[in-house]
Structure formats: structure tokens, C-alpha cells
Amino acid sequence: MTSPLEFARAERSRFYRELWEFLRIPSVSAKSEHDGDVERTADWVRDQLAGAGLEAQVHATPGHPVVVGEWRGAGADAPTVLIYGHYDVQPPEPLDLWESPPFEPEVRDGRIYARGAADDKGQLFLHLKALEAHLATRGQLPVNVVVLAEGEEEVGSPNLVPFVAEHRERLQADTVVISDSAMFAPGTPSLLFSLRGLAYFEIHAMGPSTDLHSGAYGGAVANPANALAKIVAGLHDETGRIAVSGFYDDVADPPPEVLEGIRRLPFDADEYAREVGTSPAGGEEGYSLLERLWTRPCCDVNGLLSGYTGEGAKTVLPSSAMAKVSFRLVPDQTPERVRELLEAHLERVAPSGVALKVVELHGGRPWRAAVGGPVFDAASRALEQAFGARPVLAGEGGSIPIVVELEELLGAETLLLGFALPGANMHAPNEWFATDCFEKGIETLVRLYDELAGRRAKLG
Amino acid sequence: MTSPLEFARAERSRFYRELWEFLRIPSVSAKSEHDGDVERTADWVRDQLAGAGLEAQVHATPGHPVVVGEWRGAGADAPTVLIYGHYDVQPPEPLDLWESPPFEPEVRDGRIYARGAADDKGQLFLHLKALEAHLATRGQLPVNVVVLAEGEEEVGSPNLVPFVAEHRERLQADTVVISDSAMFAPGTPSLLFSLRGLAYFEIHAMGPSTDLHSGAYGGAVANPANALAKIVAGLHDETGRIAVSGFYDDVADPPPEVLEGIRRLPFDADEYAREVGTSPAGGEEGYSLLERLWTRPCCDVNGLLSGYTGEGAKTVLPSSAMAKVSFRLVPDQTPERVRELLEAHLERVAPSGVALKVVELHGGRPWRAAVGGPVFDAASRALEQAFGARPVLAGEGGSIPIVVELEELLGAETLLLGFALPGANMHAPNEWFATDCFEKGIETLVRLYDELAGRRAKLG
Numbered sequence: 014m015t016s017p018l019e020f021a022r023a024e025r026s027r028f029y030r031e032l033w034e035f036l037r038i039p040s041v042s043a044k045s046e047h048d049g050d051v052e053r054t055a056d057w058v059r060d061q062l063a064g065a066g067l068e069a070q071v072h073a074t075p076g077h078p079v080v081v082g083e084w085r086g087a088g089a090d091a092p093t094v095l096i097y098g099h100y101d102v103q104p105p106e107p108l109d110l111w112e113s114p115p116f117e118p119e120v121r122d123g124r125i126y127a128r129g130a131a132d133d134k135g136q137l138f139l140h141l142k143a144l145e146a147h148l149a150t151r152g153q154l155p156v157n158v159v160v161l162a163e164g165e166e167e168v169g170s171p172n173l174v175p176f177v178a179e180h181r182e183r184l185q186a187d188t189v190v191i192s193d194s195a196m197f198a199p200g201t202p203s204l205l206f207s208l209r210g211l212a213y214f215e216i217h218a219m220g221p222s223t224d225l226h227s228g229a230y231g232g233a234v235a236n237p238a239n240a241l242a243k244i245v246a247g248l249h250d251e252t253g254r255i256a257v258s259g260f261y262d263d264v265a266d267p268p269p270e271v272l273e274g275i276r277r278l279p280f281d282a283d284e285y286a287r288e289v290g291t292s293p294a295g296g297e298e299g300y301s302l303l304e305r306l307w308t309r310p311c312c313d314v315n316g317l318l319s320g321y322t323g324e325g326a327k328t329v330l331p332s333s334a335m336a337k338v339s340f341r342l343v344p345d346q347t348p349e350r351v352r353e354l355l356e357a358h359l360e361r362v363a364p365s366g367v368a369l370k371v372v373e374l375h376g377g378r379p380w381r382a383a384v385g386g387p388v389f390d391a392a393s394r395a396l397e398q399a400f401g402a403r404p405v406l407a408g409e410g411g412s413i414p415i416v417v418e419l420e421e422l423l424g425a426e427t428l429l430l431g432f433a434l435p436g437a438n439m440h441a442p443n444e445w446f447a448t449d450c451f452e453k454g455i456e457t458l459v460r461l462y463d464e465l466a467g468r469r470a471k472l473g
Numbered sequence: 474m475t476s477p478l479e480f481a482r483a484e485r486s487r488f489y490r491e492l493w494e495f496l497r498i499p500s501v502s503a504k505s506e507h508d509g510d511v512e513r514t515a516d517w518v519r520d521q522l523a524g525a526g527l528e529a530q531v532h533a534t535p536g537h538p539v540v541v542g543e544w545r546g547a548g549a550d551a552p553t554v555l556i557y558g559h560y561d562v563q564p565p566e567p568l569d570l571w572e573s574p575p576f577e578p579e580v581r582d583g584r585i586y587a588r589g590a591a592d593d594k595g596q597l598f599l600h601l602k603a604l605e606a607h608l609a610t611r612g613q614l615p616v617n618v619v620v621l622a623e624g625e626e627e628v629g630s631p632n633l634v635p636f637v638a639e640h641r642e643r644l645q646a647d648t649v650v651i652s653d654s655a656m657f658a659p660g661t662p663s664l665l666f667s668l669r670g671l672a673y674f675e676i677h678a679m680g681p682s683t684d685l686h687s688g689a690y691g692g693a694v695a696n697p698a699n700a701l702a703k704i705v706a707g708l709h710d711e712t713g714r715i716a717v718s719g720f721y722d723d724v725a726d727p728p729p730e731v732l733e734g735i736r737r738l739p740f741d742a743d744e745y746a747r748e749v750g751t752s753p754a755g756g757e758e759g760y761s762l763l764e765r766l767w768t769r770p771c772c773d774v775n776g777l778l779s780g781y782t783g784e785g786a787k788t789v790l791p792s793s794a795m796a797k798v799s800f801r802l803v804p805d806q807t808p809e810r811v812r813e814l815l816e817a818h819l820e821r822v823a824p825s826g827v828a829l830k831v832v833e834l835h836g837g838r839p840w841r842a843a844v845g846g847p848v849f850d851a852a853s854r855a856l857e858q859a860f861g862a863r864p865v866l867a868g869e870g871g872s873i874p875i876v877v878e879l880e881e882l883l884g885a886e887t888l889l890l891g892f893a894l895p896g897a898n899m900h901a902p903n904e905w906f907a908t909d910c911f912e913k914g915i916e917t918l919v920r921l922y923d924e925l926a927g928r929r930a931k932l933g
Contacts, residue, residue, distance in 0.1 A: 043785035104787055110683070168785055195689070209688060213786045222750025223570070226900040228669060228871025229655070231801050232771030233745070233762050235755030239709065239774050242796075245702035285693070286826075290682025290792075295695030295826045302693050311692030314699050315789050320776035321797065325503035325628055326673045326834035327564055328799060328871075329775050329900050332750075336702075337781065339788060341691050366746070366755045375786035411688025411788075440789050441684040 017146035017459045025452065028142050031061070032451075035100075035134050036118045036127040042077055042101035042168045051077045051164045054100045058141075058162050065145035067160065074172035077101065077164030081180075084148070084158045092465055093157040095186035097419060098137030098193060099166030102129035103440045110442035123448050130446035132439035136192040136432055137162060139451070143458035155466030159184055166193075166415070169213075169375035174418050186425045188388050188465060191416065192454070194409050194431030195439075197278065199447070202396035202457070203407040204389060205429035206271055207307055210342030210379035211412040212351040213315070216244065216359070217370040218334045224320070225330040235366030238319040238334040244369070245336050247362055248312050253297040255312050255340070257358040263346045267308050267381065274406050275303050288436060307408025312340045339375070341410060348376030377414020383426065391464035392428050399457040411439075430457070477606035477919045485912065488602050491521070492911075495560075495594050496578040496587040502537055502561035502628045511537045511624045514560045518601075518622050525605035527620065534632035537561060537624030541640075544608070544618045552925055553617040555646035556604075557879060558597030558653060559626030562589035563900045570902035583908050590906040592899035596652040596892055597622060599911070603918035615926030619644055626653075626875070629673075629835040634878050646885045648848050648925060651876065652914070654869045654891030655899075657738065659907070662856035662917070663867040664849060665889035666731055667767055670802030670839035671872040672811040673775070675832040676704065676819070678794045684780070685790040695826030698779040698794040704829070705796050707822055708772050713757040715772050715800070717818040723806045727768050727841065734866050735763050748896060767868025772800045799835070801870060808836030837874020843886065851924035852888050859917040871899075890917070 015023070040054035041047040055071045055078040062069035062082030069082040080100070105115035105128045113119040118127035125135065140160065147154045161184065163173045177184055197203040220237035221230070250256045266272075282302040286294040296305040305311070315338065320331030340351050352373055359369050382389075384406060396404040409429070416427050432454035438444040475483070500514035501507040515531045515538040522529035522542030529542040540560070565575035565588045573579040578587035585595065600620065607614045621644065623633045637644055657663040680697035681690070710716045726732075742762040746754040756765040765771070775798065780791030800811050812833055819829050842849075844866060856864040869889070876887050892914035898904040 043787065044783070104781070104783065104785075106781070106783065107684075211688065211788070213788065220751045223898065223903070224567075224901040225749065226871055226898075227773045227775055227799060228671065228801055229869070229899065230749065230766070231773045231799075231870060232756045232765040232769055233754050233870070234749055235751050235753075236773045238777050238796075239705060239772075242702040242705035242774065242777075243709075245699060246706035249699065249703075289685060289690065289694055291680045291695050291826045293695075293826055294693050296692045305692040306690070309692055312699075313687045313691045313696045313790050314702065314779065314794075315687055315787060315791070316780035316782045317698050317702075317777045317794060318782040319774065321564070321566070322776045322778040322795070323504075323564065323566065325564075326797070326799070327503065327775060327900065328671070328673065328835075330773050331775070334774075334777060335782070336698075337786070339687060339691075339786070341688055366751045366753055375788075409689070410691060410693070411686055438683065438686075439689065440686040440787065443683070 015150050017150050018456060020150045021142060021146040021455050021459055032135065032138050033118050035138055036129055037116050039116045040101050040164065041104050042165050043104050051101055055080050055164055058100050061141050062160055065141060066148040067144065067158070072176065074176055076172045079173065079176050080162040082160035084154055086153050087155060087157045091156050092187040093159065093185065094462065094465055095159045095161060095184060095189045095423065095425065096140045097161045097189055097191045097415065098140065099133045099163050100137060101164040101167050102134065103132070103167050107442060112443055120448060124445040125448060125451065126443055126445045128444055130444050131433035131437040132444065133166065133193040135446040135451065136454070139192060139432065139454040139458055142455050143462065146459050147462060155463050159186060169377065170415050173415055174422070177419065177422050181422055184423060186423050189419050189423065189425045189427045191413060191427065191429050192431055193413055194429055195433040195435055195437060196431060197405050197407040199434055200400065200402055202400040202402060202404040204392055204404050205409050205431065206382045206384050206406045207267065207408040208380040208413055208416060208429070209410055210346060210348060211339060211375060211377045211414060212342060212348035213339040213375035214355065215372040215374055216241065216336045216338055217372070218244065219332070219368045219370065220366065221330065221332050224332050227328040227330040230330050234330060235364065236330055237367045238331050240364040240367040241319065241334040241336055243364065244359065244362060245314060245338065248338070253295070255310065257354050259354045263350060264310060265344045271406070272304070275307065278303065278405060306410040308343060310341055310343050310346060312338065315339055341412065342379045344379050344381050347378055377412045378417040380416045388426055388428055388465070392430055392461060395457045395460040395464045398460055399453045475610050477610050478916060480610045481602060481606040481915050481919055492595065492598050493578050495598055496589055497576050499576045500561045500624065501564050502625050503564050511561055515540050515624055518560050521601050522620055525601060526608040527604065527618070532636065534636055536632045539633065539636050540622040542620035544614055546613050547615060547617045551616050552647040553619065553645065554922065554925055555619045555621060555644060555649045555883065555885065556600045557621045557649055557651045557875065558600065559593045559623050560597060561624040561627050562594065563592065563627050567902060572903055580908060584905040585908060585911065586903055586905045588904055590904050591893035591897040592904065593626065593653040595906040595911065596914070599652060599892065599914040599918055602915050603922065606919050607922060615923050619646060629837065630875050633875055634882070637879065637882050641882055644883060646883050649879050649883065649885045649887040651873060651887065651889050652891050653873055654889055655893040655895055655897060656891060656910070657865050657867040659894055660860065660862055662860040662862060662864040664852055664864050665869050665891065666842045666844050666866045667727065667868040668840040668876060668889070669870055669872055670806060670808060671799060671835060671837045671874060672802060672808035673799040673835035674815065675834055676701065676796045676798055677830040678704070679792070679828045679830065680826065681790065681792050684792050687788040687790040690790050694790060695824065696790055697827045698791050700824040700827040701779065701794040701796055703824065704819065704822060705774060705798065708798070713755065715770065717814050719814045723810060724770060725804045732764070735767065738763065738865060766870040768803060770801055770803050770806060772798065775799055801872065802839045804839050804841055807838055837872045838877040840876045842889070848886055848888055848925070852890055852921060855917050855920035855924045858920055859913045
């Protein structure tokens with residue numbers, strides 16, 4: 014009899030072909046012009062689940078659909094694993110910086126280049142194929158499985174929590190497994206101990222009722238772009254700390270053993286800065302780079318727009334200016350509290366002659382794992398067998414807002430097991446996923462389901 | 474015999490039809506896609522001049538052409554008047570804010586709405602028609618006339634000075650007349666005593682070599698948009714003064730009698746702020762609004778662009794950020810010196826991890842008139858007769874960089890005689906020119922040529 018691992022290896026080229034199909038659909042959830050593509054992608058995921066042998070359905074929501082797949086054949090005594098992933102992707106812009114089109118996957122130097130290759134279509138796909146490998150070879154899975162794939166992760170999952178709350182009983186699970194993050198380094202598999210939360214805002218500064226001639230009015234009319242620059246500049250103090258009063262009140266330091274673990278990781282901050290092309294790296298004084306990234310909150314401008322931005326010199330005094338500004342949060346901060354603090358801050362610093370408006374676009378709470386225990390051990394073994402190296406504990410600067418909410422709604426423990434590599438350009442042009450991680454990722458997950466059920470995978 | 478004034482009144486509806494033709498050509502000099510339109514507009518101006526009876530030619534330059542018209546029949550003893558204007562226009566964007574299309578002129582409530590209606594096609598056209606009125610009725614002009622119409626005023630006139638220098642002898646004049654500015658108020662004709670200069674830059678802040686995920690990198694990588702906001706904010710101090718070291722060293726106060734005149738003007742700063750839709754108005758502390766606008770330098774952001782500016786929340790840490798920033802200058806500041814000071818300032822404040830680049834886009838020196846004398850008196854009489862009100866001396870916050878250079882090259886005295894009204898949306902959507910000013914403007918200029926020659930216009 015063929016083992017699941019042998020099956021996965023034998024079917025590899027078909028898996029790639031299918032992944033190409035998946036990546037080609039431009040499922041950009043932030044842009045309404047792609048609504049049809051997002052729906053097509055949901056159908057594609059459902060067909061994959063059904064093809065593998067799960068019961069699968071596409072559920073409409075007020076936004077993009079949720080796909081649910083279920084396999085309950087392991088019985089009431091076996092654990093239930095809920096696999097969460099998302100099939101939507103970030104907008105691909107700026108398009109001119111892509112070396113190959115974002116929705117035409119291409120392999121170069123052992124990397125699959127495409128929007129969604131790493132975040133998160135490529136990683137969700139690993140699970141689809143690991144499930145298929147078990148069911149195709151053994152006719153069953155070692156655990157009960159629920160797959161929950163949403164199409165709104167990149168816009169803040171507005172409809173997932175209501176959906177999960179409504180189907181809470183049906184989705185009950187012991188363990189939630191999510192592959193939507195990165196490994197600490199190539200060849201170093203990782204388990205995540207933390208995710209930062211997010212509070213994302215648009216700040217609008219509104220001045221004159223129409224654009225004005227900057228010569229005829231300059232110096233006599235408050236300029237909303239200058240005012241906005243001052244507001245954005247005022248979000249940090251000289252040491253890189255966030256200057257919003259009360260912002261650090263809810264920041265809880267991580268346990269000493271986690272900090273100790275971070276200090277032991279082999280990491281060269283100068284090399285990191287060289288790789289991203291900015292040297293020295295930035296951020297808050299008094300913390301190491303990995304501490305800043307994994308254990309400290311931060312505030313970044315994500316976009317700026319005002320006035321004339323085309324070719325040449327247009328002498329305009331703009332009527333308004335906009336900044337997209339987001340905060341990354343750590344326990345025990347919440348997006349709700351950060352919004353209150355930001356609004357109070359803006360009221361204090363509001364410039365005269367310019368009106369301010371804050372729009373909240375996206376929010377999610379931070380998360381820290383209860384490190385250790387049988388689920389972590391099972392994942393650790395699966396990773397070590399597939400990659401031939403012991404996994405490390407790593408933090409993640411990004412956010413998966415749904416993690417906290419799924420844990421609370423389902424009473425489950427979450428395992429964050431990601432296979433992207435650092436520098437994968439998630440959310441940027443030329444996103445990629447290593448073919449090596451693609452192949453070892455499937456192998457890890459094939460083994461993981463066995464490990465979670467308490468038995469070793471039969472080696473292929 | 475019909476007088477020039479009678480002719481101008483009788484031919485009014487044809488004049489409007491011809492103005493419509495002129496305004497319909499989208500002669501946007503800043504955008505290369507309109508190069509053909511700019512050339513067509515030059516040809517149109519030449520045909521108008523030739524049709525009126527001047528010798529007219531289109532002269533190619535390395536950029537957009539210069540149109541020259543000449544009439545030398547008044548003889549060597551008569552004064553020579555050089556009429557300068559520009560037939561290019563500002564870009565019309567943002568298009569969605571126009572109530573009627575920018576290149577489809579439309580009259581609403583006594584206003585001609587179109588890009589260029591006031592700045593400067595509409596005002597240049599007044600001269601074309603005043604010249605035609607004289608030549609059509611008397612077969613001659615009371616003064617020698619040179620018309621110099623350029624197509625690059627809105628991009629800083631890069632080729633006009635070399636052209637004038639090359640044709641210096643032929644363009645020699647006693648008086649330069651320019652109608653490219655506004656009256657102080659409806660019903661209050663004005664002569665300008667000053668123009669501010671301009672120094673317009675793009676400041677680029679460059680951080681990581683590619684856009685990054687703001688979660689995966691935020692707090693560890695210097696964000697060029699945050700850095701740029703800090704730089705822009707640092708261009709002013711808390712009192713609204715420009716915080717570039719040395720910036721005020723060359724600022725010369727205007728003569729006390731000019732300041733006295735400004736204080737006597739009927740002006741309600743609160744009403745002004747209400748009209749522009751920003752209250753209170755902004756700017757430097759310690760000066761009245763008209764003083765700030767006419768006698769003090771200022772610094773405005775004209776455009777901001779960074780990262781993701783579309784719909785929704787994209788969590789990107791942008792690789793670069795750009796600000797268009799311009800300074801308005803007063804005597805004795807120069808754009809060259811301001812550039813040096815800005816560059817020195819940016820070197821001092823340069824943030825770590827972000828590279829800065831400054832691109833100079835546009836520059837022009839400030840100007841102050843030698844108020845009084847026969848030319849001013851002649852213009853004063855022509856305005857009073859046409860408008861039935863005594864003109865006031867007013868300043869202008871905007872720039873016509875070529876004024877200083879024409880004065881120096883031609884050794885002529887400049888008369889700035891504008892007919893736009895405050896709030897005409899020059900450089901903004903819904904630019905307009907009052908039909909009343911259009912008609913009285915032609916009448917003023919018909920009378921002006923006579924006044925400059927020392928004889929009263931024969932009233933129609």
C-alpha cells in the first residue's frame with residue numbers, strides 16, 4: 014500500500030499544476046472589482062476539498078464567502094483539528110515592480126513567484142494536499158478535520174467571527190492549525206509564540222473647501238498636508254517611542270524565558286538591515302531588533318496622499334490630505350483602546366484651521382501562545398522529521414487577527430506553523446514561496462495529523 | 474468712423490466665440506501627452522495676431538514654442554510696449570471636481586468656467602482684442618507693440634529667457650505689460666506693487682529597497698513615509714515661521730508707505746477664511762493676513778505620495794515617500810539661495826536609515842514695482858475710466874518668474890495689470906473669469922495704449 018508521504022511525492026507535479034490554477038485567480042478582497050474572482054476562488058477551494066473526500070460547502074456572508082470542509086470519520090474519541098486559512102490576497106500594486114505578472118505564477122531559482130504564493134494561498138494549499146494524501150491512500154484521516162477558509166483576511170475578516178459564532182458547535186475543535194506565517198530562517202523550522210495585533214486607521218486632514226493656488230493663498234491659509242505631516246511626525250518621540258499618551262499602559266512584557274530564547278537565536282541585525290536595503294534599521298531605542306519586532310508595538314505610515322502627485326510642478330495648496338497609519342499591538346493592548354487613545358491624542362494636537370477625521374479600517378488583537386504541551390510537541394516532531402532540524406520558537410511581527418477570536422469562540426489551542434521564508438515579499442511586489450518549503454510543508458502536515466492523533470506517520 | 478471702443482463692443486459676441494476656441498485646446502505644458510495641443514495653441518495665437526494686423530511668427534524652442542507679434546508703425550519717437558502673456562495652462566486634475574469639463578468653456582452666473590479662463594489665456598486674449606480694435610478702426614496703434622506669448626509659464630519658463638536674450642534687440646521695449654493676476658476685489662481695479670518668487674522642490678525619502686509587510690517589518694525598519702512627515706513638519710516652527718536656518722536673512726521689508734497702504738485696504742480676514750472654507754486662516758504669527766500673503770515668504774506642501782493610497786487597508790511599509798514642497802519668496806530672496814539653505818537643512822535633519830534626494834522643479838525671483846511715475850499714472854487712468862473706480866495698489870502672493878528677468882533683459886518698467894477676481898480657482902478645479910472683467914478688461918487695454926502714447930482714447 015502507498016503511504017500518504019509516497020503519494021504526496023508521486024503526485025507532486027500535479028500539485029504544482031493545481032497550485033498554479035489557484036494562484037492565477039486574482040482574489041483581491043480589498044477591491045470590489047475583484048468580487049467575482051474572490052467567489053470563483055471560494056468555489057475552487059470547495060472543489061478541492063470535495064475532490065479530496067471532505068464534505069465541502071461555500072457559505073455566503075455579507076462580504077466574501079467562507080468555505081467549510083469536514084471529515085468526521087475518526088470518531089468521537091479522536092481529536093478534532095480545525096485548519097484555518099484564507100484564499101484572498103493583498104492588492105498587487107505597484108504592478109510595475111513585479112518581475113513577472115502577479116497572477117501568472119513562475120518558478121525562478123527555487124521560488125514560486127506570485128501574489129498569494131506565501132500569503133496564504135500557497136500555505137492553505139499544503140493542507141489541502143496533506144489531507145488528500147491521507148484520504149487517497151488510507152481512505153481516512155487520523156483525526157477529525159474541519160477546514161475553514163475565508164476570503165476576507167486581508168480586509169480584517171469582518172464576517173468570519175459572526176460566521177464562526179453562528180456555527181460554533183459545528184466548528185468545535187481541540188486544536189486550530191494555521192499556516193500563514195514564516196519560518197525563522199531557511200532550514201530552521203519554527204513554531205510561533207506570538208503575533209502582534211493591529212489597529213489600522215485613515216487620518217484625513219481637511220482644509221480649504223477646494224484646492225487653491227499655492228501662490229495666491231500660501232501663507233494665509235492653513236495647509237492640510239503640512240498639518241498632516243506634523244500630526245504624523247508627532248506620533249513618535251525622538252527615541253522612536255510612540256508619543257500617544259497612555260499607549261504603553263497596556264503593554265505586558267513577555268515571560269523572561271521567551272526573551273531569553275530570543276537572545277539565543279542566531280541573528281545578525283546588520284545583515285538584516287542590508288537585506289532590506291536600509292541601514293541602520295529603525296525603531297524604538299533600548300530593544301534588540303527581534304525584541305522590537307516580536308515583543309514591542311510600533312506605528313507605521315502605510316500610505317500618504319495629498320494634492321498633485323503627477324509629473325512636474327503644480328502650485329496647488331491642497332484642500333485635503335490623507336495618511337493611512339497603522340499600529341502593531343502586543344498583549345494586552347486592544348485596537349479599541351488604541352483608537353480611543355489616538356482620538357484623544359488628535360484632539361489634543363488638532364491644528365487650527367484644519368479639521369481632522371479618523372476612519373478605522375482594520376483591527377485585531379495580539380496573541381501569545383501557551384508554549385509547550387502535547388500539541389506543541391507533536392508539531393515539533395513533525396517539523397523535525399520533515400526538515401531534519403529542530404524547530405525554534407519565534408515571534409511574528411504581523412497579525413492574524415482571527416487567532417484570538419477563534420481561540421475564544423472554539424475554546425481551542427492554536428498552533429501557528431508557517432512555511433514562508435523571511436523576505437518572501439508578502440504584501441509587496443514579487444511575493445514568493447520556496448519550492449523546498451512547499452514540498453517539506455506538505456510532508457510536515459502529513460506527519461502532523463498522525464502526530465496529533467498520537468501515532469507516527471508511516472515513513473514513505 | 475467707428476472708435477476702437479465701439480468696435481470692441483460691437484464685436485463682443487465674436488470675441489466670445491473666439492475665446493471659446495482658444496480655451497478648448499488643452500494646452501497643458503506640464504504633460505508631454507499634450508505637446509501637440511500646446512503647439513496648436515501657439516499657431517492659434519499667431520493666427521490671431523496676424524489676423525489683427527501684426528507681423529506674427531511661431532518660434533520653436535527646445536520646449537514649447539514662443540509666439541511673437543510686432544507692429545512698429547508708431548515710429549521711433551513713440552514708446553514701445555511689450556505685452557507678455559502665456560498660452561499654456563495648469564493640468565486640470567482632479568477632473569471629478571469640475572462642474573463642467575475644463576476644456577469645454579461654459580458661462581454660469583456671469584462667469585466663464587474653463588481651465589485657462591483666468592490664467593492666462595483669457596487675459597492674454599484681452600490684449601489680442603484691444604490691439605485688433607485699434608488696428609481695425611484706425612489702421613494703426615498709438616504705440617509700437619511687441620506681443621510675446623509663451624507656452625511654458627506653468628512649468629517655469631525654461632526657454633523664455635534664452636529666447637529673449639537671443640532676440641533682445643528686437644524685443645527692446647519701454648514698458649512691459651502683463652495681465653496674469655487678479656484685482657483686489659470685484660469693482661476695485663488694481664495695480665500690482667509686488668509678486669512673490671518661487672522655489673519648488675520634490676523631496677524623496679528612500680528606505681527599504683522594496684515595499685515590505687508592515688507587520689513583518691514594522692518597528693525594525695525605518696519607515697520613509699514617517700521620516701518624510703517629520704522632515705515636512707520640521708520646515709515650520711510653532712509660530713508658523715519657516716525653520717530652515719538662514720531662510721529669513723535675505724528678507725527685505727517693503728517700504729513703510731506700501732505697508733501703510735495695505736493697512737488702509739478694506740479687508741475682512743474672517744470673511745476671507747470663511748470663503749476659502751478654513752477658519753481661522755493659517756500662517757506666520759505677528760503679521761496681518763494681507764502682509765503674510767504679499768510681503769512674507771511661506772512654505773507649502775503641494776503634494777504627498779507614499780505607499781498604498783487606494784481603497785481599504787493595505788499593510789505595507791513603503792519603500793519610498795515623496796513630497797512636493799514649494800517656498801514663496803520675497804525680495805531679496807532667490808531660489809538658488811533657498812535651494813542651498815534647504816539642502817543644508819535636510820543634511821542636518823536627515824534621519825538614520827532613510828536616504829533623501831531633492832529635485833528642483835521650478836524657480837523664480839520675487840519682484841517689487843517702482844510704484845508711481847507716468848506709466849503707473851497712465852494705467853491708473855485707463856482702469857478708472859473703464860471700471861468707474863480708482864485702482865488700488867495690491868500685492869500678489871503668486872509668482873510670474875519671468876517679470877524680473879524681462880525687466881533686466883529689456884531694461885523696461887513692468888506694469889502688472891490683472892483682471893481676474895479673487896477666488897477664480899486658478900490652478901484648481903472650476904477656474905473662472907468674470908464676463909464683466911472680460912468686457913471692462915478689453916476697454917481698459919484699448920484706453921491703456923492711448924494713455925501710454927499720451928493721448929486720451931476717443932470714447933465710443
